[in-house]
Amino acid sequence: MENKETVLITGASSGIGLELAKVFAFHKFDLILVSRSIEKLKELASVLKNDYEVNVQVIEYDLSKSGAAKGIFNKVKSMNLQVDMLINNAGTGIVGFFHEIEESKDLEIMQLNMITLTEMTKLFSREMIKRKRGKILNVASTGAFSPGPFTAVYYASKAYVLSFSEALSIELGQYNITVTALCPGATRTNYSKNAGKKDMPNAMNPRRVALAAYEGLINNKKIVVPGIANKILIRLPKRLVSKINFKTQKKLSISKR
Numbered sequence: 001m002e003n004k005e006t007v008l009i010t011g012a013s014s015g016i017g018l019e020l021a022k023v024f025a026f027h028k029f030d031l032i033l034v035s036r037s038i039e040k041l042k043e044l045a046s047v048l049k050n051d052y053e054v055n056v057q058v059i060e061y062d063l064s065k066s067g068a069a070k071g072i073f074n075k076v077k078s079m080n081l082q083v084d085m086l087i088n089n090a091g092t093g094i095v096g097f098f099h100e101i102e103e104s105k106d107l108e109i110m111q112l113n114m115i116t117l118t119e120m121t122k123l124f125s126r127e128m129i130k131r132k133r134g135k136i137l138n139v140a141s142t143g144a145f146s147p148g149p150f151t152a153v154y155y156a157s158k159a160y161v162l163s164f165s166e167a168l169s170i171e172l173g174q175y176n177i178t179v180t181a182l183c184p185g186a187t188r189t190n191y192s193k194n195a196g197k198k199d200m201p202n203a204m205n206p207r208r209v210a211l212a213a214y215e216g217l218i219n220n221k222k223i224v225v226p227g228i229a230n231k232i233l234i235r236l237p238k239r240l241v242s243k244i245n246f247k248t249q250k251k252l253s254i255s256k257r
C-alpha cells in the first residue's frame with residue numbers, strides 16, 4: 001500500500017514511540033518525530049529513510065515546557081508539512097509518596113502528560129477539521145482505569161487522557177476524525193527507570209504494544225488495551241486494583257521505603 005500521509009509522533013526516541021515510528025514507516029507513512037534527544041531522533045530517521053524509503057523530519061522539543069505545543073505546531077507549518085495523524089505518546093511518571101515528591105516533578109508530569117497533549121490535540125485537530133479527515137492516538141495506560149497510590153499524579157494524568165480522548169472521539173467523529181486512547185500495561189521501556197522503579201517481570205515488549213496501537217488506530221477503535229492480562233486487569237473492581245497498585249508500585253520502587 002503506497003501512502004503519502006504524514007504521522008507526527010511525540011516521544012519517538014525510545015520505547016513505545018520508537019516502535020510506533022518503525023511500524024508506521026513499514027506501512028509507508030511519512031513521519032515527523034519529536035523529543036528532546038535530537039541525536040537519537042536523527043539516527044532513527046536515517047535508519048527509517050534507508051529501510052523504508054519514507055520522508056522523516058525530526059523536531060527537538062521539551063514538551064514539558066509551557067507553550068511547547070504551539071512551538072511544534074509553528075515549526076510544522078514552517079516546514080510546510082501537514083499532519084494527517086497525530087500521536088501524543090511522550091509521557092513520564094514517578095513513584096513515591098505524593099507528599100514527598102517535589103512539586104516541580106508533579107508539574108512536569110501534568111504539563112507533559114495532560115497540558116501539552118491537550119494543546120497539541122486542539123491545534124492539530126483544527127487543521128484536520130478543515131480537511132474533514134484525520135486520526136489522533138493518545139497514549140494513556142491501564143492505570144487510567146483505577147487510582148494509583150504511590151504514583152498518584154501519573155495515574156490521575158492517564159485517567160484524564162482516557163476521559164479526554166473518549167469525549168473527543170464523539171465530538172470529532174462528526175468531522176471524520178477518529179480518536180483512539182492506547183492503554184498499555186507494564187511495558188519494557190525506559191519509563192520504569194525514569195520513574196524510579198524496576199520493570200514488572202511480565203512487562204510487555206513495546207513492539208507488541210505498537211502493533212496493537214497501529215491496528216486499533218487504523219480500525220478506528222476508541223480504546224486499545226494490548227494483551228489479554230491487561231484486558232482482564234481493567235475489568236477488575238477499582239478498589240481491588242488500587243490496593244494491588246499500591247503494593248506493586250512500592251515493591252518495584254528502587255529507593256528503599
Ligand SMILES: NC(=O)c1ccc[n+]([C@@H]2O[C@H](COP(=O)([O-])OP(=O)(O)OC[C@H]3O[C@@H](n4cnc5c(N)ncnc54)[C@H](OP(=O)(O)O)[C@@H]3O)[C@@H](O)[C@H]2O)c1
Nearest residue numbers: 011013014015016035036037063091141186187189190191
Ligand atoms: N512503559 C510502561 O510501562 C507504560 C505503561 C503505560 C503507559 N505508558 C506510556 O507510554 C508512553 C511512552 O512511554 P515509554 O514507556 O515508551 O517510555 P520511554 O521509553 O521513557 O519513552 C518516553 C518518550 O517520551 C519522550 N519524552 C519524555 N519526556 C519528554 C519531554 N519533556 N519532552 C519531549 N519528549 C519527552 C522521551 O524522549 P526524550 O527523553 O528523548 O525527550 C521518549 O521518547 C508514555 O506516555 C507512558 O506514560 C508506558
